[in-house]
Amino acid sequence: MATPRTLxxxxxxxxxxxxxxxxxxxxxxAASGLVGLWLNPGLIHDLAAQLGEGCVVVTGTNGKxxxxxxxxxxxxxxxxxxxxxxxxSNLTRGIASALAMAVDADGGLDDAGRxxxxxxxxxxxxxxxxPELNPRxxxxxxxxxxxxxxxxxxxxxxxxxxxxxxxxPPELRLVLNADDPNVASLGKDRDGVTYFGVEDRNLDAxxxxxxxxxxxxxxxxRLEYAVAFYGHVGHWSCPSCGRIRPKPNxxxxxxxxxxxxxxxxxxxxxxxxxxxxxxxxGLYNVYNALAAxxxxxALGLPRTALExxxxxxxxxxxxxxxxxxxxxxxxxxxxxxxxxxxxxxSTLLLDEARRTALIVLNDDIAxxxxxxWIWDADFEIAAGRLEHVIVSGTRAAEMALRLKYAEWYESxxxxxxxxxxxxxxxxxxxxxxxxxxxxxxxxxxxxxxELLAARAGKEPFWR
Amino acid sequence: MSDTTRILRLGHLYPSQMNIYGDRGNIVCxxxxxxxxxxELEVTGLKVGDVLRPDDFDLLFIGxxxxxxxxxxxxxxxxxxxxxxxxxxxxxxxxxxxxGYQLSxxxxxxxxxxxxxxxxxxxxxxxxxxxHARRLIGNLAADWEGGSLAGFENHGGRTYxxxxxxxxxxxxxxxxxxxxSGFEGAQYKNAFGSYLHGPILPKNPAFADRLLSLAxxxxxxxGALSPLDDSLEQLAHASALKAR
Numbered sequence: 001m002a003t004p005r006t007l008x009x010x011x012x013x014x015x016x017x018x019x020x021x022x023x024x025x026x027x028x029x030a031a032s033g034l035v036g037l038w039l040n041p042g043l044i045h046d047l048a049a050q051l052g053e054g055c056v057v058v059t060g061t062n063g064k065x066x067x068x069x070x071x072x073x074x075x076x077x078x079x080x081x082x083x084x085x086x087x088x089s090n091l092t093r094g095i096a097s098a099l100a101m102a103v104d105a106d107g108g109l110d111d112a113g114r115x116x117x118x119x120x121x122x123x124x125x126x127x128x129x130x131p132e133l134n135p136r137x138x139x140x141x142x143x144x145x146x147x148x149x150x151x152x153x154x155x156x157x158x159x160x161x162x163x164x165x166x167x168x169p170p171e172l173r174l175v176l177n178a179d180d181p182n183v184a185s186l187g188k189d190r191d192g193v194t195y196f197g198v199e200d201r202n203l204d205a206x207x208x209x210x211x212x213x214x215x216x217x218x219x220x221x222r223l224e225y226a227v228a229f230y231g232h233v234g235h236w237s238c239p240s241c242g243r244i245r246p247k248p249n250x251x252x253x254x255x256x257x258x259x260x261x262x263x264x265x266x267x268x269x270x271x272x273x274x275x276x277x278x279x280x281x282g283l284y285n286v287y288n289a290l291a292a293x294x295x296x297x298a299l300g301l302p303r304t305a306l307e308x309x310x311x312x313x314x315x316x317x318x319x320x321x322x323x324x325x326x327x328x329x330x331x332x333x334x335x336x337x338x339x340x341x342x343x344x345x346s347t348l349l350l351d352e353a354r355r356t357a358l359i360v361l362n363d364d365i366a367x368x369x370x371x372x373w374i375w376d377a378d379f380e381i382a383a384g385r386l387e388h389v390i391v392s393g394t395r396a397a398e399m400a401l402r403l404k405y406a407e408w409y410e411s412x413x414x415x416x417x418x419x420x421x422x423x424x425x426x427x428x429x430x431x432x433x434x435x436x437x438x439x440x441x442x443x444x445x446x447x448x449x450e451l452l453a454a455r456a457g458k459e460p461f462w463r
Numbered sequence: 464m465s466d467t468t469r470i471l472r473l474g475h476l477y478p479s480q481m482n483i484y485g486d487r488g489n490i491v492c493x494x495x496x497x498x499x500x501x502x503e504l505e506v507t508g509l510k511v512g513d514v515l516r517p518d519d520f521d522l523l524f525i526g527x528x529x530x531x532x533x534x535x536x537x538x539x540x541x542x543x544x545x546x547x548x549x550x551x552x553x554x555x556x557x558x559x560x561x562x563g564y565q566l567s568x569x570x571x572x573x574x575x576x577x578x579x580x581x582x583x584x585x586x587x588x589x590x591x592x593x594x595h596a597r598r599l600i601g602n603l604a605a606d607w608e609g610g611s612l613a614g615f616e617n618h619g620g621r622t623y624x625x626x627x628x629x630x631x632x633x634x635x636x637x638x639x640x641x642x643x644s645g646f647e648g649a650q651y652k653n654a655f656g657s658y659l660h661g662p663i664l665p666k667n668p669a670f671a672d673r674l675l676s677l678a679x680x681x682x683x684x685x686g687a688l689s690p691l692d693d694s695l696e697q698l699a700h701a702s703a704l705k706a707r
Contacts, residue, residue: 375485
């Protein structure tokens, strides 16, 4: 039974969300969660404890939102009721808000026995969120440099993760990316780990990309790569101390990336193989699908549910999400750090018909105030490929300069800092029946998405 | 005057360790600004263990890094790059950014109190006031030789200049070397150190050209560079200057 304090905090959180929406200040997830946690710091713990199927948390630099969506849809296909912070609001306030909105005024959850919490958690928030949620499964997707001014260095994040795992109960099952040396190292000396990875040498990029953050082993030796997929993700080993990539329990083979709008691969799970067609494209989404498959296995969800979710689930919020506007298809590819942006670029270049793009660089706190990361992304791979590029956002000029130095023709670049004007210009530059690719940072994505949703008649994001 | 056959040799110190915050943009920038003028810039990466000789290069660059990598390269600086100071006394152009700037001083005392010996290029030292001290983070604008420098700084260490070097620039907005003195960066002969990344050179084209001009003058007797179309560079510089 909910305590009066919990009831008061639920009521306050719901009221704050309603007020925030009425004032048109967005979805209200931040405000409502903050108010709820202020009144009852144990709100997350109290409400999550009702979930009959427990919780799974998903953390890492890239892929949290898509992986969480795939897990939620698998749970739904298995007859469970997933409860998720699906708009990507992944600090404790976002989790608290998702829970407070899901319960009724008495603090009860409908059909709580079938409830499964699926929460994506910010890399730095895991330390607080994990003990509150006490999840059955924790998924770690990958770890790259991202917003160094906010998270600190990659090594700092790994050290935090290690601590939080060391203090977690032994029943916690880990789902780890075998191909990311930092993530794989979390499974050392622990039982109940499911590793996922890619087994397809045809996708070997030859060498780790510049955007690699694990070139050196913990022992100080330089890692060797038999196969490098993207960033520092691949088949690694350390000749100095003998540490090697764990063999994945869940693997993808025979990957076909096609034109980047979908991906086909063979999913192998403990020797059992099946061929799947993903509704989303790019190698990074194959990794997200593998993470979801490994999580589904760790949660004991049936394979039929997994397969149906992987084949039928479309894009998550702002991640390859498509809109129809005035006879043009507009695709939004969130790009917020070097490794993620490289994957976005290589995926959208798979479509040879692409000619127009809108790139939006903001430097708000949620984007990272420091924009120097754009120089670590390999814009060079797209040199000369696009005919018209509109550059926008608070730091538009500096993005345009980056593209100039990546040898994108200066004559194809148009600098329009105002996002609404830039979108209008980009739509105007996209011929009827063609596709416009939009690559925004996080806050820019929220703005772009709202503008597009209004024009395409889609629901706003807080639905 | 045709520059067509001219070559400049750039030594990039520890490219796989000292490469955080888009530092490679500085190399990309120098390469392009040389190429457009018919100057060939030969870039050589110097790894841990590679011996540096004083007359190997016309320009030397070292970027920033995480603490772990910084510790790895620090002992190598003394062991195999001892000629650095000699090269700089001989007028070789040098740029050290962020961690590379700190390691170019006399010493760096980390948050844990452990002291790392620096390369001694500059008469300066850096102290980290401890793990709970505020990091100096944010956009920075500085007055530089009648013009300006702009970029982003993110450092825990506070750098104090000795009498053997000059500040590179005066802080207009931001923290700079120690958050207090109003100084940003250091300069000694043709060696420059700065906390600015972003990276520093692409959006500060006048500073990039200063480095190239000094290197050309030392090598070929004339530092005159043909002008480039810097309209986008100037737009980016203006945007970085006013960034809050």
